Amino acid sequence: MIPQLPETLDDLNNKIKQASPTLSKRLRQVADYVLEAPREVAFGTVATLSKAAQVHPSTWVRFANAFGFSGFSEMQGLFQQNLLSQTSNYQERVRLVRNEWPSGDVEDSAHQILSQFCEENARSLEQLAENISKDDLTTSITLLQQALSVHIVGVRRAFSVASYFAYGLRHIERKAYLIDGIAGMFEEQAAALDKNDVLIVVSFAPYGEETLNVANLAAQKGVPLIVLSDSHSNPLASMAKVNFVVRDAQVQSFRGLSSSMCLAQAIIIGLAHALEKENANG
């Protein structure tokens, strides 16, 4: 198919990108995986990689053949070579990234910003699991499990998280309603809250007025609140059944959302598991 066999990993990567549109479904799956996780490929076996890329072992062989290699092993050599060549430069690269804040041209600084964000966000993620209590997680999942339906409110930065909650909960077939205040109807939407529901409130400092109003309305009706915020001393803490505090990474006075998103994800999947177990037990 492609007779000229690539000599370096970069070479191969280019050929893959180029050929990608013409590849069949499974081969493209492998192509995507290879571009994304070259390190895994360096050490993996056909068996482990097949699992990771969710394809049949022989697909890897066919893939290697398609790019001119005699088999998987020959192709793997390229990935190992690459890894070796990378190790010597590594120290230097880290030094570069940890340098002063953007001094060079736009090109460099943009990538430095990205690197720093990645690093800071990764760090705050690493702490997240430690900072969130088991009890809070369990309580919130139980609340969501028992709820007739779930409403979510959040504005501005918090809106992205709120919309993700709505998406995720619907994905696992829970009734989820996003209070988005469309056409200024925050209060009208909040009126639909029932005391057998649950309200998830996502709110970061400075706490949005609309969000506080909705939360107050809900509290008056006796609707349990699950709060996700960035401070223990937020105005919602006292009325909340559960109060998650997430410290998202901050770079250059801009806060991220990675940790909040991660917690949202964990709650959703945790709920999915709980529901599964419930069903299994009758």
Place this chain on the structure above:
Amino acid sequence: MIPQLPETLDDLNNKIKQASPTLSKRLRQVADYVLEAPREVAFGTVATLSKAAQVHPSTWVRFANAFGFSGFSEMQGLFQQNLLSQTSNYQERVRLVRNEWPSGDVEDSAHQILSQFCEENARSLEQLAENISKDDLTTSITLLQQALSVHIVGVRRAFSVASYFAYGLRHIERKAYLIDGIAGMFEEQAAALDKNDVLIVVSFAPYGEETLNVANLAAQKGVPLIVLSDSHSNPLASMAKVNFVVRDAQVQSFRGLSSSMCLAQAIIIGLAHALEKENANG
């Protein structure tokens, strides 16, 4: 002989140096080789390494046993780990250590899920900076800088990211319009696109039809597209000026958004920097 098995390569190296004088001739040959060429050990097989160190294959097994390993393969793991950690990525280590999916009760499993999500997301963040090319970042920032206004489209899971773009861009005082298809008006909203604008398209597999339609309309009008997706081979790639591929962590067939959010953030802040510089220079 030496019951305590080393946990890191450094650990092992120290133990080797310490034990070296007491080792037999062949074992010392291996010891010398191991200290001198750890990188070879990471990739080699018992056969190739035996030749390189001029010993019999079984010597390697005896050597590994002498330091408490169950066999050569177990010892080799340490060398692979080391190589990966040098390249900033400890994916392999976690892959090796990672155990089965939670089996315990809801309380434990919920927190386990959170831990795993944090871990996976942190890992994919670490890779993000490496996988995103400088050129793509620069190009997209320049496009956004020159754009009269910015439109953003994304549905379902991608909607959270799209809404974050809209929020962030407005925050730095760019004109940003979120094409949310409210009241089914995707096409009507898309009609507002001007060729001096830019369209940011966020789309993950399976690519939403609405998103593709909007992107097509934009492309026809000559509006530059910045695409953020999860695969090199997405249906938008060919029409895009820039095609960012972000592989968000996946746990239990549910994908996160941490990395996408992080990239969005970096683009926004990178743009803010570029605008600042532009203003400073007159």
Place this chain on the structure above:
DNA sequence: TCTAAGTTAGAATTTTTATTCTAAAAATGC
């Protein structure tokens, strides 16, 4: 020099890994 303890290399075995082949499935063209 002989013996006993430790060490080694070779052969054999077991396990793992890669590859090939083939029937079924999917996609494509008519």
Place this chain on the structure above:
DNA sequence: GCATTTTTAGAATAAAAATTCTAACTTAGA
């Protein structure tokens, strides 16, 4: 909608790797 081609997954095979076992060897001590 049918026939043809391509693609895929599973089983079977081939190759390779790692490990074990044992007899031969080496060394040290009497």
